[in-house]
Amino acid sequence: MRESQAATGQNVFWRKTIWWLLALFLVSVALRIPNLSRPLSKHHEFCTALTLIIVEAWADEGIAANDFNPSTTFSLPADKFINNCSMDTMQHNGNFYYLSHPPLAYYVPYAIFKISGIAPSPLALQPLNLFFEFITIVFVYLITSLILKNDHQKSISIPALIAAAIYLFLPVTLWFHSNAYMADMFVQNMWAPALFISLKIFMERKEKSVNWLIAFAVSIFLMTYTDWLGALFSATVFLSAAFYVIRRKEKSFIPLTIITAVVPVFTVLLVLFQYASINGWGTLIYCYTQRYA
Numbered sequence: 642m643r644e645s646q647a648a649t650g651q652n653v654f655w656r657k658t659i660w661w662l663l664a665l666f667l668v669s670v671a672l673r674i675p676n677l678s679r680p681l682s683k684h685h686e687f688c689t690a691l692t693l694i695i696v697e698a699w700a701d702e703g704i705a706a707n708d709f710n711p712s713t714t715f716s717l718p719a720d721k722f723i724n725n726c727s728m729d730t731m732q733h734n735g736n737f738y739y740l741s742h743p744p745l746a747y748y749v750p751y752a753i754f755k756i757s758g759i760a761p762s763p764l765a766l767q768p769l770n771l772f773f774e775f776i777t778i779v780f781v782y783l784i785t786s787l788i789l790k791n792d793h794q795k796s797i798s799i800p801a802l803i804a805a806a807i808y809l810f811l812p813v814t815l816w817f818h819s820n821a822y823m824a825d826m827f828v829q830n831m832w833a834p835a836l837f838i839s840l841k842i843f844m845e846r847k848e849k850s851v852n853w854l855i856a857f858a859v860s861i862f863l864m865t866y867t868d869w870l871g872a873l874f875s876a877t878v879f880l881s882a883a884f885y886v887i888r889r890k891e892k893s894f895i896p897l898t899i900i901t902a903v904v905p906v907f908t909v910l911l912v913l914f915q916y917a918s919i920n921g922w923g924t925l926i927y928c929y930t931q932r933y934a
């Protein structure tokens with residue numbers, strides 16, 4: 642116990658670095674204030690509007706009434722048969738469903754609003770978006786430190802701080818991590834930890850560590866259940882792990898190879914079976930065919 646406490650006390654990341662990252666983050670929040678809590682109108686804020694429609698529809702009649710599927714239809718009889726999205730939707734009994742992405746990015750704000758008793762609104766969603774960005778920049782810092790082989794526990798990495806600052810103050814991240822919320826943005830919060838864990842496994846040879854493999858599997862599941870990009874990310878890790886197994890004859894990478902093959906396939910099938918339950922496989926295939934044509 643004393644050794645653990647001593648190690649924590651000597652960890653520079655928690656004593657100093659995290660506060661530098663927080664300071665940079667708060668400056669970025671201050672720059673965004675003029676654009677917060679205003680009517681949705683600027684570019685890609687239709688993403689925020691669509692998310693709020695889904696979350697409010699669930700809050701209106703309960704998420705279980707829609708079988709946990711992202712409905713864009715409200716509960717009153719007069720609301721039925723109205724397409725509030727006009728993109729890739731599936732209709733069933735007068736309800737429309739938005740199926741471009743897996744549902745996790747909608748579950749998170751719904752659950753937080755439900756637990757906290759907060760009504761869905763742009764101002765409620767924007768701080769949530771910002772909070773998760775802070776988690777992302779922490780992992781951007783850790784990823785950069787790892788690549789540069791700087792021990793983040795022993796010293797502050799100035800290049801890693803610069804990398805985090807660049808990510809924070811890019812115009813695209815200043816906007817999309819606050820005003821525009823959708824799975825495309827939220828997946829960043831899953832991508833950064835997944836990338837860090839992947840690099841940790843390959844660079845520090847953690848392929849035999851059960852804890853790191855479990856962390857990787859969870860991160861890949863969450864990433865894929867948020868956006869299809871998770872499956873593409875898994876494919877790149879699969880190819881890297883397979884290279885170690887086939888070309889370098891390192892059988893220790895077999896578990897990682899299996900995880901990168903099984904978890905994303907399972908997750909994609911989970912989403913497809915979930916969405917097919919709305920109105921059948923034929924309708925789902927037609928929906929995606931029209932969308933991706």
